[in-house]
Amino acid sequence: xxxxxxxxxxxxxxxxSGLDLLGDKWSLIIIRDLITHGTRTYSEFLESPEQISTxxxxxxLRMLTSMNLIERVDPNGAARNNAFQLTxxxxxLRPTLEALGNWSQKYLKSFHPEIVSLD
Amino acid sequence: xxxxxxxxxxxxxxxxSGLDLLGDKWSLIIIRDLITHGTRTYSEFLESPEQISTxxxxxxLRMLTSMNLIERVDPNGAARNNAFQLTxxxxxLRPTLEALGNWSQKYLKSFHPEIVSLD
DNA sequence: AGGCTAACTTGTGAAATGCAAGTTAATACT
DNA sequence: AGTATTAACTTGCATTTCACAAGTTAGCCT
Numbered sequence: 001x002x003x004x005x006x007x008x009x010x011x012x013x014x015x016x017s018g019l020d021l022l023g024d025k026w027s028l029i030i031i032r033d034l035i036t037h038g039t040r041t042y043s044e045f046l047e048s049p050e051q052i053s054t055x056x057x058x059x060x061l062r063m064l065t066s067m068n069l070i071e072r073v074d075p076n077g078a079a080r081n082n083a084f085q086l087t088x089x090x091x092x093l094r095p096t097l098e099a100l101g102n103w104s105q106k107y108l109k110s111f112h113p114e115i116v117s118l119d
Numbered sequence: 120x121x122x123x124x125x126x127x128x129x130x131x132x133x134x135x136s137g138l139d140l141l142g143d144k145w146s147l148i149i150i151r152d153l154i155t156h157g158t159r160t161y162s163e164f165l166e167s168p169e170q171i172s173t174x175x176x177x178x179x180l181r182m183l184t185s186m187n188l189i190e191r192v193d194p195n196g197a198a199r200n201n202a203f204q205l206t207x208x209x210x211x212l213r214p215t216l217e218a219l220g221n222w223s224q225k226y227l228k229s230f231h232p233e234i235v236s237l238d
Numbered sequence: 239a240g241g242c243t244a245a246c247t248t249g250t251g252a253a254a255t256g257c258a259a260g261t262t263a264a265t266a267c268t
Numbered sequence: 269a270g271t272a273t274t275a276a277c278t279t280g281c282a283t284t285t286c287a288c289a290a291g292t293t294a295g296c297c298t
Binding site for chain 4: 160177198201
C-alpha cells in the first residue's frame with residue numbers, strides 16, 4: 001500500500017513529475033471518464049471498454065483522491081452509489097488529454113485503424 | 120520481446136490508445152529529452168536525472184523507432200555515436216508534453232516543492 | 239430481517255521493471 | 269597494425285506492479 005503524499009519524484013522536471021503521478025495505463029483513463037461523464041461511480045468505471053480490474057481501480061481512486069484530483073460527490077456520505085467527480089486540479093488535465101487524443105487520432109490511425117474521432 | 124506493430128489496443132478511444140503506447144514512466148521522458156536537445160545518443164539518455172536502466176532504454180528506443188516516433192540521425196550508419204532524433208510524429212507530441220508540464224508546475228508544487236519552472 | 243448488490247479486499251500467478259554484470263564492435267591511440 | 273577503450277547494447281535474476289478470480293462487507297429495498 002502506498003501513501004501518495006510520500007511520492008518518490010525522479011527529478012525536479014515538471015514533465016517527469018507529471019509522469020511520476022499519471023504515467024501509467026489507468027490513471028488518465030479514470031480522468032477521461034470523469035471529463036466525459038461528469039461523475040462516475042465505482043461500478044460505472046468498471047463498465048468502460050478498457051476493462052480496469054477492481055483492485056487497480058480502487059487503488060487509483062485512492063491515490064487520485066489523496067492527490068486531490070478527484071473527490072466524492074458527497075464527501076461525508078457512505079461509499080455506496082457515492083460517485084466521484086473532478087476537483088479543479090483534475091479538471092485542469094483536460095488540455096493535456098485533448099492534446100494526447102488529437103495526437104493519437106492523427107498519428108495512430110495507420111497502426112490502429114478502428115480508432116475513433118473525437119467530436 | 121515485443122513487435123510493436125501488433126499492439127493490443129484496449130479500445131478505439133484515442134486517449135486510451137495514446138496511453139497504450141506512451142502510458143508508462145519512460146517513453147515520454149525519451150521524447151522530452153529529444154524535444155529539449157534535438158538529438159541524443161544512447162549514453163546521453165542515460166545521463167538524464169531520471170536514471171533509466173539500460174535494458175528499458177534499449178527496448179523503448181526500439182519500440183519508438185518501430186512506431187516511427189524517433190529515428191537514427193544516420194539511418195544506415197553503425198549504432199556507435201549514432202544519435203536519435205524525432206520524426207514529425209514524435210515532434211508532434213510537443214503540445215501534449217507542454218500541457219502536462221504546465222499542469223504539473225501548477226498543481227504539483229504543494230506535493231513536490233523542488234519542481235522547477237519551464238522557461 | 240433477509241436478500242441483493244455496490245464497493246471494495248485478498249490471494250496468487252504473470253508481466254513489467256530495476257539492477258548488476260557481461261558482450262560486441264567501432265573508434266582512438268601508439 | 270595491433271591494442272585499449274568505450275558506446276551500445278544483452279542477459280540473468282530479484283523486486284515490484286498488474287491481472288484475474290474469488291471472497292467479504294455494508295447499505296438499501298421490500
